[in-house]
Amino acid sequence: MDTQTTTDDAHTRWQAYLDSMADGGGSAVEFVDRLLALVEQSPASDVHLDPTETDLQLRWRLDGVLAPLGTVPKSLATNVVGRLKVLSGLLTYETALPQEGRLVSEASGAEFRVSTFPTLFGERAVLRSLGASTSGLETLAQLGLAKNVLEPLRDALAMTTGAILIVGPAGSGKTTTAYAAVREVVQRSRGGRAIHSLEDPVEVVVPGVAQSQVSASSGFTMSTALKSLVRQDPEVLLLGEMRDRATAETTLEAALTGSLVITTFHAGSCHEAIDRLVDMGIPAYAVSHAVRLVVAQRLVRRLCDCALEGEVSHDALPLGLDVSQCMGPAGCEKCAGTGYRGRVLLAEATTKIVPHQTNTLVPFAAAARDLVETGATSPAEIVRTLGWRARTT
Ligand SMILES: [Zn+2]
Numbered sequence: 001m002d003t004q005t006t007t008d009d010a011h012t013r014w015q016a017y018l019d020s021m022a023d024g025g026g027s028a029v030e031f032v033d034r035l036l037a038l039v040e041q042s043p044a045s046d047v048h049l050d051p052t053e054t055d056l057q058l059r060w061r062l063d064g065v066l067a068p069l070g071t072v073p074k075s076l077a078t079n080v081v082g083r084l085k086v087l088s089g090l091l092t093y094e095t096a097l098p099q100e101g102r103l104v105s106e107a108s109g110a111e112f113r114v115s116t117f118p119t120l121f122g123e124r125a126v127l128r129s130l131g132a133s134t135s136g137l138e139t140l141a142q143l144g145l146a147k148n149v150l151e152p153l154r155d156a157l158a159m160t161t162g163a164i165l166i167v168g169p170a171g172s173g174k175t176t177t178a179y180a181a182v183r184e185v186v187q188r189s190r191g192g193r194a195i196h197s198l199e200d201p202v203e204v205v206v207p208g209v210a211q212s213q214v215s216a217s218s219g220f221t222m223s224t225a226l227k228s229l230v231r232q233d234p235e236v237l238l239l240g241e242m243r244d245r246a247t248a249e250t251t252l253e254a255a256l257t258g259s260l261v262i263t264t265f266h267a268g269s270c271h272e273a274i275d276r277l278v279d280m281g282i283p284a285y286a287v288s289h290a291v292r293l294v295v296a297q298r299l300v301r302r303l304c305d306c307a308l309e310g311e312v313s314h315d316a317l318p319l320g321l322d323v324s325q326c327m328g329p330a331g332c333e334k335c336a337g338t339g340y341r342g343r344v345l346l347a348e349a350t351t352k353i354v355p356h357q358t359n360t361l362v363p364f365a366a367a368a369r370d371l372v373e374t375g376a377t378s379p380a381e382i383v384r385t386l387g388w389r390a391r392t393t
Contacts, residue, residue, distance in 0.1 A: 162292030
């Protein structure tokens with residue numbers, strides 16, 4: 001594929017540039033410009049800059065897994081992190097406290113969230129690419145959701161009230177799914193529904209949605225914003241993550257009083273999400289009445305074309321993954337020897353909103369089995385992502 005070749009070339013040039021800096025030459029300004037250019041052209045979601053006793057270690061997250069990106073001589077380490085702080089509007093003299101800022105690349109307009117954290121050998125920095133993970137995944141159809149998730153989601157999006165919760169851990173693609181869902185509402189309603197968002201921060205601009213960014217520091221919190229927004233005659237609300245009880249309460253209240261609400265929540269599975277809301281102090285009846293659908297998801301790495309037929313050994317497979325056939329990772333030039341290329345959604349949905357229900361089903365079992373039997377991913381990747389253990393261990 002052409003994009004892969006471009007990335008490979010860019011990576012080769014990057015390595016040559018790092019080698020040329022190894023003798024202590026080079027400038028921090030040029031280094032940061034080149035780093036941003038490299039990351040913008042890649043599908044990487046994050047870059048980590050770790051100061052050690054001897055140098056600055058670089059790693060980037062590709063398909064959800066950290067991979068080495070080279071090292072920078074110790075002599076440049078402080079200036080590199082300092083340059084990132086300047087570009088993202090952080091206080092350069094403040095090195096003893098964590099800071100967070102936003103960086104917009106002058107060359108391409110690409111945006112990054114930058115966070116710094118003091119460590120033993122200097123400040124550690126992490127750049128998160130905003131919007132990188134969502135390119136080409138704008139509609140529900142493009143997400144590759146299975147029919148048993150897509151259909152109930154589309155049904156729920158056609159409703160006028162109730163909350164749709166997209167749940168998963170950090171980095172599981174929840175925001176991408178939420179944006180795709182709201183785009184579908186925009187498309188289907190053709191301007192006929194009043195659609196608003198309250199986000200922290202606004203990550204992607206969606207035409208047809210009145211988007212607002214909440215800011216806890218200025219007192220414009222999710223709860224206070226929602227209280228005013230309900231007087232704006234909203235019909236559909238895209239709300240940022242329900243991080244605390246106050247936000248969860250106001251979100252579910254909006255879903256009970258005449259708005260369709262799409263929101264995200266940190267939980268491992270559909271049932272865990274329902275139980276956690278009750279544990280947070282939301283009455284069980286309110287949860288069952290307000291929540292219409294829960295979609296739980298993970299991103300698992302997709303096997304590269306070089307995958308080989310795997311051995312189905314009952315003992316080596318985790319409980320809940322009883323498959324009749326599977327493929328395993330091999331490794332080729334295209335996948336840089338990892339055996340995986342790109343990612344695929346592992347998702348399940350439920351419309352049965354019953355808190356603290358005794359449930360014997362293993363979350364994601366059916367979805368995981370489908371992905372493994374069709375060769376989209378390997379049993380090992382399911383084990384890695386879901387934390388399932390093989391029977392022999
Ligand atoms: Zn390969």
